[in-house]
Amino acid sequence: MFDKILIANRGEIACRVIDSCRRMGVATVAVYSDADRAARHVEMADEAVHLGGPAPADSYLRADRVIAAARATGAQAIHPGYGFLSENPDFVDAIVAAGLVFIGPSAAAIRAMGLKDAAKALMEQAGVPVVPGYHGADQDPDHLARMAGQIGYPVLIKAVAGGGGKGMRRVDDPAQFRDALDSARSEAQGAFGNPAVLIEKYILQPRHIEMQVFGDGTRAVHLYERDCSLQRRHQKVIEEAPAPGMTPEVRRAMGDAAVRAAEAIGYAGAGTIEFIVDGADGLRPDGFWFMEMNTRLQVEHPVTEAITGIDLVEWQLRVASGEPLPARQEDLSITGHAFEARLYAEDVPAGFLPATGRLSHLRFPDQARIETGVRPGDAISPWYDPMIAKLVTHAPTRAIALRALEQALVDTEVAGSVTNLAFLTALTRHAGFRQGEVDTGLIARDLDALIDAGPPDDRALVLGVIGLAGLADPARQGGTTLWQPLRRTIAWEGGSALLEVHGPGAARVTLVQPHEVLWQGGRWWVDGDLCRARIVTHAAGVSVFGGRVVHLTPLDPLARTGAAEGGDGLTRAPMPGLVKAVHVTLGQQVAAGDRLAVLEAMKMEHSLTAARDGVVAEVLVGAGDQVEAGAALIRLEDQPDG
Ligand code: ADP
Ligand code: ADP
Numbered sequence: 305m306f307d308k309i310l311i312a313n314r315g316e317i318a319c320r321v322i323d324s325c326r327r328m329g330v331a332t333v334a335v336y337s338d339a340d341r342a343a344r345h346v347e348m349a350d351e352a353v354h355l356g357g358p359a360p361a362d363s364y365l366r367a368d369r370v371i372a373a374a375r376a377t378g379a380q381a382i383h384p385g386y387g388f389l390s391e392n393p394d395f396v397d398a399i400v401a402a403g404l405v406f407i408g409p410s411a412a413a414i415r416a417m418g419l420k421d422a423a424k425a426l427m428e429q430a431g432v433p434v435v436p437g438y439h440g441a442d443q444d445p446d447h448l449a450r451m452a453g454q455i456g457y458p459v460l461i462k463a464v465a466g467g468g469g470k471g472m473r474r475v476d477d478p479a480q481f482r483d484a485l486d487s488a489r490s491e492a493q494g495a496f497g498n499p500a501v502l503i504e505k506y507i508l509q510p511r512h513i514e515m516q517v518f519g520d521g522t523r524a525v526h527l528y529e530r531d532c533s534l535q536r537r538h539q540k541v542i543e544e545a546p547a548p549g550m551t552p553e554v555r556r557a558m559g560d561a562a563v564r565a566a567e568a569i570g571y572a573g574a575g576t577i578e579f580i581v582d583g584a585d586g587l588r589p590d591g592f593w594f595m596e597m598n599t600r601l602q603v604e605h606p607v608t609e610a611i612t613g614i615d616l617v618e619w620q621l622r623v624a625s626g627e628p629l630p631a632r633q634e635d636l637s638i639t640g641h642a643f644e645a646r647l648y649a650e651d652v653p654a655g656f657l658p659a660t661g662r663l664s665h666l667r668f669p670d671q672a673r674i675e676t677g678v679r680p681g682d683a684i685s686p687w688y689d690p691m692i693a694k695l696v697t698h699a700p701t702r703a704i705a706l707r708a709l710e711q712a713l714v715d716t717e718v719a720g721s722v723t724n725l726a727f728l729t730a731l732t733r734h735a736g737f738r739q740g741e742v743d744t745g746l747i748a749r750d751l752d753a754l755i756d757a758g759p760p761d762d763r764a765l766v767l768g769v770i771g772l773a774g775l776a777d778p779a780r781q782g783g784t785t786l787w788q789p790l791r792r793t794i795a796w797e798g799g800s801a802l803l804e805v806h807g808p809g810a811a812r813v814t815l816v817q818p819h820e821v822l823w824q825g826g827r828w829w830v831d832g833d834l835c836r837a838r839i840v841t842h843a844a845g846v847s848v849f850g851g852r853v854v855h856l857t858p859l860d861p862l863a864r865t866g867a868a869e870g871g872d873g874l875t876r877a878p879m880p881g882l883v884k885a886v887h888v889t890l891g892q893q894v895a896a897g898d899r900l901a902v903l904e905a906m907k908m909e910h911s912l913t914a915a916r917d918g919v920v921a922e923v924l925v926g927a928g929d930q931v932e933a934g935a936a937l938i939r940l941e942d943q944p945d946g
């Protein structure tokens with residue numbers, strides 16, 4: 305086994321590879337761009353080497369610098385993750401030339417599968433069924449149009465160098481073929497520098513089912529299938545294993561074809577054979593066709609790990625270091641069912657637009673496997689894939705695993721960026737999906753229903769107002785001492801409400817209608833109903849999680865933190881203002897949440913409260929003082945013991 309490897313990637317996949325290395329006692333070297341200096345993968349690795357600027361072309365795609373970093377740190381092998389250099393055969397050649405090991409297949413195997421047309425020709429020879437169509441060299445538009453006619457509409461035009469769903473056009477009507485061809489070619493030229501296309505029969509009611517394969521350069525095994533039919537714009541959203549409706553007969557046929565494909569190119573390491581499947585009436589042994597091979601670890605590999613109990617990264621390292629295949633086909637079996645959801649910073653209603661932002665709050669549930677490259681406070685930058693995390697659940701049955709995924713999504717808390725969380729949650733509740741009736745058109749067909757958030761949830765909003773008023777955490781703030789009778793308007797970006805505190809744990813919030821709020825028995829009640837919502841105060845405002853999520857951004861920066869204390873016991877002025885009153889004297893004992901002073905700023909009065917229990921050690925200001933932002937006002941010390 306290697307002593308030390310370099311991971312030529314970032315984000316969740318770099319972290320995930322480091323996890324396995326740790327378990328195996330293999331030291332790790334991370335690489336990073338300017339945008340990732342303080343990223344999670346850098347923090348997790350034993351060493352880290354700076355590559356260059358934030359643009360991938362200046363950092364994660366710089367093969368020369370990656371290899372130099374490996375040599376400088378004494379790493380013996382390079383793990384490419386997915387994306388970036390992972391399917392670049394020239395990178396593999398350069399690694400080998402440098403006397404290092406590429407954790408993945410040979411350059412020749414990557415080249416064989418690199419272009420979809422050549423790969424299809426090769427698979428035909430190996431006796432693997434391929435999608436009917438034209439994948440020849442003649443790119444003359446008239447010829448391609450004739451081929452499309454012969455194949456029969458609808459057809460799919462695909463960039464031979466394509467990936468990530470780019471350069472693909474479905475054509476239903478011969479009259480539209482030329483326009484579709486032109487736009488597919490120009491997209492392919494822009495994205496891949498190669499305008500060549502192939503034409504395929506468009507499979508109606510298609511399902512995407514892929515086989516995980518693993519080879520040692522000679523022999524290969526398969527680790528069963530994954531169903532990746534839930535897609536939007538040809539990109540995977542939720543994946544699962546095994547595939548709904550799979551039969552032993554079809555699985556054997558697909559598995560055999562996948563192993564044949566891998567062995568035909570002397571495949572080493574983890575790879576995926578993607579099949580398009582006709583789902584019109586159940587799965588059939590003659591109803592699947594090879595689409596492409598991904599010669600790397602796949603984003604959705606954790607669902608396979610969940611049902612097989614195998615750590616695929618461990619296998620990658622073992623085989624790359626010269627060990628034989630860790631298992632024979634007959635040693636492998638499936639236990640239970642697994643799902644993976646891809647949590648992205650993206651604006652779903654706006655058309656799945658990638659989003660950016662600083663994750664002012666981030667919390668994941670314990671009950672799911674979480675693969676993530678970010679921590680609370682980290683930014684989703686515009687430079688890279690805006691994935692926040694993958695949530696993976698595993699259970700004895702599909703129904704339980706799907707419920708677990710739904711619950712994990714409901715329990716996930718993200719603030720600071722828009723996300724696809726609500727959309728993913730809606731998907732887990734989709735009736736057809738619940739019954740395993742999946743096809744690649746499901747999301748597009750039901751998109752409106754899936755993104756319809758429904759009527760606003762006044763109860764979550766009411767609790768958001770409680771949060772903005774600094775009353776969100778009665779348990780931690782020493783009971784309900786903050787709940788002094790008051791009547792105040794609470795404003796946030798996009799709305800306002802009247803807050804009337806009646807007394808400890810009791811208030812009325814008037815939006816349009818008045819709502820009665822109670823904190824009782826350690827829970828929130830609104831208008832007599834128990835609310836399982838969680839109110840979270842963070843740097844960007846207040847979020848209410850647990851149902852329909854509400855985010856409120858305060859207009860008044862002071863309202864963000866009722867208690868403004870660093871770690872030093874000092875309560876500081878959060879903004880410039882006039883000290884209206886000081887409510888404590890030297891030596892006085894205070895409890896967390898007690899009012900210390902009142903600051904007038906921006907024509908409003910703001911209570912500054914104790915962040916914790918303590919004794920007043922210094923009073924640094926008096927009523928009438930004008931103070932700057934950050935000025936120390938009151939210092940607390942811990943209560944002397946006994
Ligand atoms: P799959 O998503 O099934 O692994 P794709 O070929 O669709 O297969 O995409 C590969 C994955 O790699 C995508 O999820 C994409 O987010 C990621 N990816 C592709 N290119 C890059 C890149 N330059 N940087 C980061 N991630 C990338
Ligand atoms: P990429 O390299 O971009 O991943 P693929 O060839 O794997 O391209 O196709 C991506 C997706 O497009 C598939 O998962 C499937 O949803 C759809 N697709 C591909 N080929 C066909 C086809 N012949 N008929 C119907 N849908 C297809």
Ligand code: MG
Binds near residue numbers: 468578
């Ligand atoms: Mg694909």
